[in-house]
Amino acid sequence: MEIFDELKEKDTASWTSIICALAMSGNTRKALELFSEMEQSGFRPDDITFIGVLSACSHGGLVEEGRRYFHTMSKTYAIQPKLEHYGCLIDLLGRAGLLSEAEVMISQIPNKDEEIIVPVYGALLSACRIYGNVHVGERVAELLMEIESYDSSTHTLLANTYASAGRWEDVSKVRGTMKDLGVKKSPGCSSIDINGNMHEFIVGH
Numbered sequence: 001m002e003i004f005d006e007l008k009e010k011d012t013a014s015w016t017s018i019i020c021a022l023a024m025s026g027n028t029r030k031a032l033e034l035f036s037e038m039e040q041s042g043f044r045p046d047d048i049t050f051i052g053v054l055s056a057c058s059h060g061g062l063v064e065e066g067r068r069y070f071h072t073m074s075k076t077y078a079i080q081p082k083l084e085h086y087g088c089l090i091d092l093l094g095r096a097g098l099l100s101e102a103e104v105m106i107s108q109i110p111n112k113d114e115e116i117i118v119p120v121y122g123a124l125l126s127a128c129r130i131y132g133n134v135h136v137g138e139r140v141a142e143l144l145m146e147i148e149s150y151d152s153s154t155h156t157l158l159a160n161t162y163a164s165a166g167r168w169e170d171v172s173k174v175r176g177t178m179k180d181l182g183v184k185k186s187p188g189c190s191s192i193d194i195n196g197n198m199h200e201f202i203v204g205h
């Protein structure tokens with residue numbers, strides 16, 4: 001902030017850099033305050049600026065603000081949202097438990113590239129696990145499995161979603177499917193350095 005404040009001439013890039021930095025560090029309100037100052041100073045935000053703004057909203061759980069900024073992109077600045085913008089808003093909606101709205105938002109993403117869309121689906125499925133939303137979770141998992149049927153994380157998240165809802169028979173079915181497909185979950189692992197010696201701990205070993 002000191003370097004930014006000392007700049008004699010600010011441009012879109014410098015405003016965007018500080019907004020994104022504040023967003024990444026979780027300083028939501030300051031990031032949005034600076035975005036407002038940027039607009040009032042006559043600088044035009046670009047698509048990168050809005051990634052920072054939407055990320056700030058996601059970190060701060062500001063659903064209404066996130067929706068408003070997302071629509072401001074196209075209505076006020078004629079910036080067409082990219083996958084990254086959709087991803088930020090979907091993450092925000094997922095964290096807030098607005099899973100059906102997040103699912104609709106995914107359906108509106110143009111030109112879905114399978115490799116790029118997978119993390120977005122994964123984030124929504126993870127939110128389904130947290131909130132125990134089986135209905136949305138099943139649909140998202142099915143879409144993910146069409147793309148990456150042997151990815152253990154999808155099966156595991158779906159099983160955990162069933163577990164959150166107390167549907168243990170479905171948990172067993174998912175684990176059975178994993179066994180039939182030969183899908184194995186990578187065990188959890190952690191390590192610690194003690195006096196220069198690295199010690200590794202693996203779940204189940």
